[in-house]
Amino acid sequence: MNTKNNYTDEYLIAGIKSDDEAIMEYVYRQYYPMVAHLVKNNRGNDTDAEDLYQEGLLVVFQKIRAGEEIRFLKAYIYSVCRLKWLNLLRYKRRHAEQFIDNYEAIEVSFDDDEKEAVPYEGALQQALAQLDETCRQLLLAFYFEKLSMEDIATRFQYSQANTAKSKKNKCMDRIRQKAQTILQAL
């Protein structure tokens, strides 16, 4: 894989949107050293760096898929990871005021709360696991990747977006009914 950046941000962002694994891996490698440097300069070790980078990239990929306009991918990744690390340092009451930057940060905002523990999450994940693969992939493509119905129709080889939509709705109907049973049992 190339270590030199030959790709434009538009190209990389489009690749992330379309779940292109090769592009995602490229992005991962491209910016890891920057974030690892930041973490290790500021009281973290390699494991902290890896954890933080992966959590940060999840946020960035989510923003991209939700359609947020990102002009400088590198600065965006840096700034999200930086803010996450700062929050963690503050949480641990470490000396965040002596923070050393190795790149210029831009303003970013995202929800950095600890994931709320939902009591029925385990049962829901199980219900999702039991759903047939096509249904699950359809729902993930729509609700997680936030693909358009046209893109979903292309990926799943449906002749029209409407076919994809009605299949997606049927899958949601099915899993919602299961989820309702789970919620009723609480």
Next chain:
Amino acid sequence: MTNENNKTEWIDQYLNHTLAPQERIDFERRMQQDPAFRQEVEAQRAVRKSLQNWGNAQLKDKFKQFHANMKQEVVHAAPPTTKAADQNELKGKTRQLWSKPGVWFMAASISLMLVAGIVWINRDTFFGSPKTEITAVQTFQIPVAAVGSDNLGYAGENTISDSVTAQIITDTQYPFHYRFKDTLQIYSATLSRADEIMLTHQAKTDAYTLVINDKSYAVERGFNRIQELKEE
């Protein structure tokens, strides 16, 4: 309610805050009057959250894999103090390599990250050149046909039970290979999604066969390593 046929979409619009003000008022009134409807909304909200968690967990697995791949190349790029002349011998006698303490250290950090130590077994992946150049990737779904135990045939006679996300990757290092975990990655410079590609799955033996334009290739699922596609 006018939206009974599109209940899923109606609830989505409410949860996405895209209902018009009057529609929102109607929606909330319905929730107050109809506890069962309210529960459906809650259920859909919970499913949406669960899908996020599911997707994030999958993505994180991918990141871990990327990280392991990256580390693997670091080991390759910075071998222990072995002379260049030993390189060939090294491939044959891995034991010699293992006697270096530095290698143990790096190996320990890698094996922590790899789900299984499987990559070790594959010398080509481990010692192979890291200079791969990926030029194109196509992602799409391919059907999976369930093959019965008394049935030797392919697609036509079998029921399509499932689908798998497939990618065709053009990579100079891998002329005709595959890697099959959640996603089936087919490495080829000539294939495209216009070709007839499908999988058959024998439930009894859990064996997968990849069928490309009527030619069959046995594929193993669940391994990280990239393997050659060999016609059956």
